[in-house]
Amino acid sequence: MNKQVTRNIIRAVFILAIQVILLKRNLTLGEFNYVHLTVYSVIIAMFPYNWNRTLIIFLGFATGLFVDIFYDSIGVHAGATTFIAYVRYYILNWMSPTEGYKKDSLTAYQLGVPWFFTYVAIMIFLHLIFLYSLEAFSFVYLKEIILRTIFSFIASLFLVMFGSLIFNPKY
C-alpha cells in the first residue's frame, strides 16, 4: 500500500518535471504547429483504482494548477484535469474487466497492454479536447481546436505508450 503511494508520487514528480521543462519547449515544424506533447494527464489516469473519488478530483486540480503556473495560463489546465479526474470513475466502471480490478493498480503490467492503451487513449483525448476548448474559450476557433486535439493526441499517446512499455511499472 505504501509502495503504491510512493510510486505514484515519484511518477507524478517525474512526469511533471518532463512536461514543464522539456515538453513545454515545443517542436514547431515551421508553420505547422498543431503538435503539443501533453502527457501529464496520465498521472491522474494511473492513480490506483481504490483511491477516494473526491481525493482524486482534488489531486487532479492541484496537478493542473501546477502545470498552469509554468504555462502562464492559470485555470486552463486545472479545469481540464479536474474534468478528467471526475469522469475517470465512469470510464473505469464502463471499462471494468469481467473479473474486476484485482490489484487496484491501473497499469499495463496488471491489466494488459490493449486495455491500458484504450484507457489511456480515452483519458488523453478527453483531456486534450477539454483543454483546447478552455484555452480558446469560444467555439469560434473550432477548426483549430479539432486539429490541435487530433495531432497532439496522436503524438502524446505515442509518447505515453512508449514510456509505459519502457518502464513497465508494476504499481
Place this chain on the structure above:
Amino acid sequence: MRNLLYLIFRFSAFLAFLVLELICFYLIVNYNKSQGEIWAHSSNLFVGSINARSQKVEDFFELNQKNDSLLLENARLLETILNFRMTSENNAFQDFEETLQDSTLDYQLIPANVVSKTIHLRNNYLTLSKGKKDGLKVGMGVLGKNGVIGIIKSLSDNYATVLLILNGQSRTSVKILNKEYHGNLVWESSDPRLMNLKDVPRHANISKGDTIVTSGYSISYPANVHLGTIDAINYIKGSNSYDIDVRLDYDLSNISYAYVVAFQKKEEKETVVELQDE
C-alpha cells in the same frame, strides 16, 4: 441535519468537481480581464528562476549561433555609422557622437535576455530577465533585432512578462510605409508569421508587397520600426476597411534576447493624449 450531511457525503465527488470547475472558470475569466496578478505569471520569482536555469543550459548549446547573430548585428550597426560618416558633408559625425552621449535622448534601449516564451498557444507571453530593478515599467515596448516583439504587461523585481504581438489581446498601431495609411495589427491565425491588419480604409491605394512599419502613435514603440510586408488583401462585404494579411519578416520563435524601449517623454505624451480624449 444528518440527512443533509449524508447527502453531501454521497455527492462529495460531484460537488468537489463542480466547485473546482467553477474556481477554474473564475480564474480563467479573471485572468483574461485583469492581467495584473504577478503570481499568476512566470515573472513569479520561483518559476522565473527555474525557467532561467533551464534556459541557461539551452543557451550553452546555442552559444555559437548567438555569437554569429550578435556579430552580424554589430556589423550592421557599424555599417550604419560608417555610412553616416561617409554621406555627411561637413563633419556631422561629430554631432552624431554628441547625441549618443546625450542622456536626454527620446528613446533608450535596455537589453535583456529571454528566459521563457510560448509561441504556439492562443495567447502567447514571453519572460525577460530584467524587471523593476532595471528601470522597466508596465507598458514599455519590446523590440527584437529585426522588429517588434510586444509590450511589457507585468513586472516583478527581476523578471518581466511581455505580451507578445502573437496574442489574441494584442493590438499594434502600424502604418504602411510611404503611404501613411494607418491601421491596427492583430493576430487571428495560428501561424506565428502571419498577422492581420485591420482598419485600413477601402479607398487606400495599397498593393501586395508594401512594407508595414510601426506608426509611432502609441507610446510604446518608436515610429518606423520594421514589421513585415503585405501578403494578401482581402475584401469584406459591407465593410469600409480591408482585411490584410501581413507576413512578418522575422521569426518570433527563435528570439533569445530583446531590447526594451524606454521612452523618456512618455508621461508628457500620455497627458496630451488624455487631454485630447476629454
